[in-house]
Amino acid sequence: KMQNEIIKPAKYFSEVEKSVLLALVEKYKYVLECKKSDARTIALKQRTWQALAHEYNSQPSVSLRDFKQLKKCWENIKARTKKIMAHERREKVKRSISPLINTHIVGKEKIASIMPEQMYFLQSPPEEDSEYQPDASSQGINYAVMMQVVLLCILLIFMLIQLHLTLRSFIKILQVTYGFSLTGCVKVLLQAQPPKFRCPLTSVYIHFSLLTPTIALELFQQSPRELCDEDKELVHFPVCEGTSQPEPSCSDVRIAADKNYRSKASQESALKKMHEEEHHQQMSILQLQLIQMNEVHVAKIQQIERECEMAEEEHRIKMEVLNKKKMYWERKLQTITKEWPVSSYNRPFPNSP
DNA sequence: TCGTATCTATCGCTGGGATG
C-alpha cells in the first residue's frame, strides 16, 4: 500500500507542474496546436506529446504523468481560459469587470497566445486603438483575418456600386494607377497595415481617396470640383473618425488632391504631383513587399530550426533506448562468459539440473 | 469521381472526488 502511495501521482496538477507543462506546450505549440489533421500531422502530434511527456517527467518536482494526462490537462486549461476570457469579454461589454476574475488564471494571455486563432473572438476589446497589436508571431491561417478579408471584399463591391463602376473598369484603374492586380492590391493593403485589421473601412477609404482623382481624370472625365466633393465624402466617412490614424503618406496625397483640384489652373501641376506621389506609393508598397518576404523567410528558418530541435530530441531518446538495450546485452554477455568461459565450453549449463 | 463507412482528434459538458 505504501509503495502504491509513493508511485501514485498527485491527483491535481500543482502550479509548478502546470507551469512546466505550459512551457513545454509553448515550446511545441507549432505542432500541438496545428489545425491540420492528416495522418502525418496526427502521428507527429502523437510523437510530440510522447516526447513532451518524457521531457516533462524528467523535470524535478513533478509527479509522473503519461502523455494522455498531460494532454487532457492542457485541454482543460484551454477550456478554462476560453471560458474565463469569454466571461471577461461579456463583463467588459457591460463595463463592470470583477478584479477577482482578472486574476483567476495567471498567465492566461500566455495561454491565449499559444492558440490565438481560438481566442480571437474571446479576447477583451482593446482599450485604445494604439494598444491593439496583432500577434505577428502567430503562424498559419488566421481565420479572423480571413473573415476581415471577406468583409473587405463585400465592402469593395458595395463601394463599386456606389461609385457606378463596373468590376472590369475598377480592375483597370488598379492596373493603371498601381500597376498590379486586384488580389495583389488587397494583399498589400492587409500586409502593409496590420494594426487596422479591426477597421477595414479606414483602409479602404484611404485607398479610395488616392484612387478617386485618377478615376475621374482617366475614365469619367468629371469636373475636378465634383470629384473633390466626392473625395471629401469618402474621406469623412464616420467610421474613420477617431478609430485610427491614417497613413501620413495617404493623408498627404489626399490633402494635395483636395487643394489642387479646387483650381483648374493648377490642374497639370497637381497631376504631376499625383503621379510622383503614386510613384512613391508604389515604391513604398514594393518596400513593404520586400519586408514581408524577409519576414516570411525568417519565420521559415525559425520553423526549420524548431523542427531540427525536435528531430534532435527524438534522436536523443532513440539513442538512449538503444544504449540501454546495448548495455543490457553487454551485461548479459559478461555474465554468460563468466559462467561459461571458453576454455570450459563442455561444462554442463549452470542452471541445468 | 462520388458516396459511404470507419477511425481519430478535438471540444464541451458533466460526474465524482479533493480541498478549503
Next chain:
DNA sequence: CATCCCAGCGATAGATACGA
C-alpha cells in the same frame, strides 16, 4: 458545503479506405 479540478463521455468534423 461550495468550489475547483480531473477525467470520462458523447457530439462533431476531418481524414482515410474502399467499393461502385
